[in-house]
Amino acid sequence: MRLEVLSFLVATVLFAPLAAAALSGVDQEISIGESAYTYSFRVENNSDVTKPLTVDLQAPVRVLDIFVPTQISPRRSERIILRIYPEQSVEGTTYNGQLSVDLGGEVSQKAIIMHFLSQHGCPLDIDANISVDGTVLANVTNKSYRPKAVKFQSIRNVPSDWKPAGDTDFSISPFETRTVQLHIERASTFSGNAELVFSCNGAGTSTLARTEFNGGFFSGLATIGYAVALADRDFIVDVFLIIIAAILLIAFIARLVRIMSLRAQ
Helix, strand or coil, X not given: CHHHHHHHHHXXXXXXXXXXXXXXXXXXXXXXCCECEEEXXXXXXXXXXXXXXXXXXXXXXXXXXXXXXXXXXXXXXXXEEEEEECCHHHCCCEEEEEEEEEECCEEEEXXXXXXXXXXXXXXXXXXXXXXXXXXXXXXXXXXXCCCEEEEXXXXXXXXXXXXXXXXCEEEECCCCEEEEEEEEECCCXXXXXXXXXXXXXXXXXXXXXXXXXXXXXXXXXXXXXXXXXXXXXXXXXXHHHHHHHHHHHHHHHXXXXXXXXXXXX
């Protein structure tokens, strides 16, 4: 009898299925273009103890953990967020990936069908500022695995004489973030949000930038003030001393001329 009970217990341990982590909101078929794809789901801890968590995605992609906690508290669920970066070599193909979640020894695996699309658009993130002298500093992020040739194309919501000037073309590498310096030609006064339009590969994107331009003499003063604000403190002192010396020299010359004029009389 004891032997039968022992055999039953051994069989139960050996052949019972492993407990699986409780998953929800898992998309098992997704489409990924040239930009990073945000993938999310939830993991629930149904036990009365805190359990460690590990997450793994097997696929021909680079995965960045945006939010993956190291553990989950009792009777709680957590949202898991992964950022999937596709590779250009797999575009136009379909791949069967595998998601593995281990919650304190409770393992759950899900097959994910990944469709890698062939795209060549203009997925840029741009944040720009316009200085008083018309210089545009644009912080540009290329969200694609392809390099992009970009053009500063136009400016909207401003007077018609506002337009890009100088070199308006630049390039940016895959997934690169860089700061680009551009220029605006303008004559009319304006205060408000200018829409800067950029294009690449026949597509376009834009960003808003606050700007204020008074035109003419006042703008010139503002530009000088902006340059002085950026200058080195020692340089400002030197400029100030030169101006004082010039004023004293002019006063001295004027006085000398006056004295000579009086003597000539």
